[in-house]
Amino acid sequence: MTEELKTGGQKGYLRIATEEAFATQEQLDAILRLVKEGRADKGTVSLWGFYGTSPSERTTYIRERLLDLGPLRIEAMDAAGIDKAVLALTSPGVQSLHDIEEAKGIASRANDHLAAACEKHPDRFFGMTAICPQDPEWSVTELKRGKEELGFHGVQVNSHTHGHYLDEERFDPILRACAEMDIPLYIHPQGPPDPMIGGMVEAGLEGAIFGFAVETSYHALRLLTTGVFDRYPSLQLALGHGCEGLPFWIDRFDYMFNAGVRSKRYPRLKPLEHGLHHYLRNNVWATNSGLPSPASIKLLIDVMGEDRVMHAMDYPYQYVPDEVRLLDAMDLPAEVMKKFYQSNAERLFKL
Numbered sequence: 001m002t003e004e005l006k007t008g009g010q011k012g013y014l015r016i017a018t019e020e021a022f023a024t025q026e027q028l029d030a031i032l033r034l035v036k037e038g039r040a041d042k043g044t045v046s047l048w049g050f051y052g053t054s055p056s057e058r059t060t061y062i063r064e065r066l067l068d069l070g071p072l073r074i075e076a077m078d079a080a081g082i083d084k085a086v087l088a089l090t091s092p093g094v095q096s097l098h099d100i101e102e103a104k105g106i107a108s109r110a111n112d113h114l115a116a117a118c119e120k121h122p123d124r125f126f127g128m129t130a131i132c133p134q135d136p137e138w139s140v141t142e143l144k145r146g147k148e149e150l151g152f153h154g155v156q157v158n159s160h161t162h163g164h165y166l167d168e169e170r171f172d173p174i175l176r177a178c179a180e181m182d183i184p185l186y187i188h189p190q191g192p193p194d195p196m197i198g199g200m201v202e203a204g205l206e207g208a209i210f211g212f213a214v215e216t217s218y219h220a221l222r223l224l225t226t227g228v229f230d231r232y233p234s235l236q237l238a239l240g241h242g243c244e245g246l247p248f249w250i251d252r253f254d255y256m257f258n259a260g261v262r263s264k265r266y267p268r269l270k271p272l273e274h275g276l277h278h279y280l281r282n283n284v285w286a287t288n289s290g291l292p293s294p295a296s297i298k299l300l301i302d303v304m305g306e307d308r309v310m311h312a313m314d315y316p317y318q319y320v321p322d323e324v325r326l327l328d329a330m331d332l333p334a335e336v337m338k339k340f341y342q343s344n345a346e347r348l349f350k351l
């Protein structure tokens with residue numbers, strides 16, 4: 001597969017990549033300081049202890065590429081035929097940090113830095129706001145600034161915050177702000193929190209290979225089963241990595257959820273206004289980051305509908321232009337290909 005990939009829409013669609021990562025030096029410095037001091041959780045120690053210090057070719061490449069919001073990234077997008085990138089501060093954002101004032105400063109300076117890059121490349125780069133869920137009220141203010149002053153198109157939360165999840169009452173202002181300001185919420189993985197990680201690091205499985213999806217699908221399922229979308233019917237949640245597997249499992253979730261509710265097994269789980277399928281088809285969007293196979297994408301479309309499945313590359317962690325060639329060759333109708341690569345992202349993120 002060597003056909004040259006071009007931007008510009010010759011195939012009948014622009015290609016928009018929706019889970020693209022950047023970092024700031026002060027973010028990485030702060031995380032690495034925690035790791036060195038032995039104050040980071042195990043997932044962060046494993047992730048950034050590796051990406052932040054390993055001299056391997058992969059980690060050197062990724063560090064350099066994360067820190068660039070200019071020519072290297074544009075060149076990589078051009079070479080893979082990616083017209084537009086939706087960018088977010090790389091996982092775990094500032095969510096591993098303990099000093100909340102420091103974390104908020106790092107997040108808001110990362111937002112300023114990203115906004116400047118988007119202004120310089122207005123047809124290529126589109127930002128999502130970084131927040132600091134450790135301080136929900138501040139996060140609401142930053143979300144408003146991100147949307148109204150910086151021109152951002154969504155918010156990325158890197159899953160749990162010190163083992164806490166967005167369905168918990170303390171985070172309600174964040175969910176309400178997303179719903180009221182019509183800001184898509186992208187829940188991106190990070191490593192499982194210490195109480196969940198168990199033997200995953202020893203097994204080499206806590207990261208993007210597996211633990212990310214386990215923890216993030218758990219997070220999303222908590223939102224679905226505790227009625228967050230009955231509380232905020234307009235809230236729109238985006239998930240990467242094939243919706244973190246949820247569509248594959250949905251029938252089981254639905255059956256067992258209903259069985260548990262009918263028998264009043266768990267005090268927290270109450271009847272919902274709709275079946276779980278309804279929320280997947282009305283409140284959740286999937287990207288195919290990390291999953292370039294047509295079979296996965298077709299399953300997502302079957303379960304969620306063709307209007308909610310979007311393309312993502314996960315640059316620089318999984319920069320494989322051949323995946324674009326594989327996806328270009330999917331046997332889907334032209335209008336579905338355009339929705340997948342272009343128009344669904346335009347609709348969700350208002351590009």
Ligand code: 1DF
Pocket residue numbers: 021047090091092189207208240289290314317
């Ligand atoms: C990795 C993968 C790291 C993804 C990421 O952020 C990330 C990785 C730190 O390969 O370790 O966003 N990913 O989304 O697949």
Ligand code: MN
Pocket residue numbers: 019021188240289314317
């Ligand atoms: Mn990612």
